[in-house]
Amino acid sequence: MTTGKLEKKLRFLIIYVIAITAVCGFLAFTSFRRATLRQTTDELxxxxxxxxxxxxxxxxxxxxxHRxxxxxxxxxxxxxxxxxxxxIFFNEAGDECGGLVYNGNDKDAGLFLSVDKFGDDQVMQLQYSENPQKQRRKYGLQLWDYPKENTFDERLRRFKALKQLPTREEQDKAYEQMLKDSLLMxxxxxxxxxxxxxxxxxIKDQDGKPRIKxxxxxxxxxxxxVLNPDGTIMR
Known part of the structure; x- marks a missing residue:
């Protein structure tokens, strides 16, 4: 066998070994990675x-x-x-649809499990809220309603504009207008x-006024x- 043929076979063997080594290494790495991803972890x-x-x-x-x-x-x-x-939960449309959030310190403490209306804000909430310093607390099931459908974008736009107003009086007036326009829950x-x-x-009526206690x-x-809309007791 000539020297040229031996060199060709040697080069072929070297390339073959490198290729096999690379394939085996890749398979070993992916197997290890999958095993790592699927492994049970006691603490995270x-x-x-x-x-x-x-x-x-x-x-x-x-x-x-913070995040x-x-x-x-x-x-x-x-x-x-x-x-x-x-x-925070997100539905198939990509929108937020509820969540469980909490906080707690010597001034303010609370935990809220909320359910959002599709395409809008919360309509039901299991809530606990407390001011530890004053020993004032509220807890229970809260329900809300929205007078109009599909008002989220307009409500968000109005709140952004409200924050830009220079005085508290103007902000309160803008908020009252949002109530009149049925934009608030x-x-x-x-x-x-x-x-x-x-x-x-x-229980309150569609205008948020107490009617039954x-x-x-x-x-x-x-x-x-049982109360009238003006708050006087009927019976």
């Missing part, structure tokens, strides 16, 4: 976790307060804002304990009240 410390679906769309965020997601609605991410630590029902230490059922007051007296 992170600042934020994003849960996505098979297409990579965001479905849930678990985060501390919390600002929320999304109608395909648009909302402006950066302060939000408590907790869990109305308190409709609460079951639980109020800040006034009344425990019971409290069934409760035990702070003096341990049972009360049933």
């Amino acid at each position: 410390t992170v600042k934020r976790i994003n849960i996505v679906d098979e297409d990579g769309a965001l479905r849930m965020v678990v985060s501390n307060e 919390q997601h600002p929320g999304r609605m109608n395909g648009q991410q909302l402006p950066a804002r302060e939000r408590p630590a907790g869990i 109305q308190d409709r029902l609460f079951i639980g304990q109020t800040y006034e230490k009344e425990m019971g059922l409290f 069934i409760f035990i007051d702070k003096d341990k007296q049972p009360r049933i009240q």
Whole structure:
């Protein structure tokens, strides 16, 4: 066999060994990576976790307060804002649809599990809120309603404009106009304990005015009240 043929075979063997080594290395790496990703972990410390679906769309965020997601609605991410630590849920449309958030210090403490209306803000909430210094607390089930459909974008635009107004008087006037234009949610029902230490059922009409109260007051007296829209007791 000539020297040239030996050199060709030697080069072929070298290339073959390199190729086989590379393939084996790649298979070993991917197998190790898959095993690592699937392994059971006893403890995990992170600042934020994003849960996505098979297409990579965001479905849930678990985060501390500094990295919390600002929320999304109608395909648009909302402006950066302060939000408590907790869990934010996102529906198949990509919009925020509820969450569980909490906070707690010697001035303000609370935990809120919220359910959002599709394409809008919250309509139901299991809530606990407290001022530890004043020993004032409220907890129970809260329901809201929206007088008009599909008002989220207009409401957000109005709130942005309101914040730019120079005086508190102008801001209050703009807020009142939003109420008149039916852009704000109305308190409709609460079951639980109020800040006034009344425990019971409290129902309001479409304008947010109290109409039925069934409760035990702070003096341990049972009360049933049916009210007129102006707040006077009918019976």
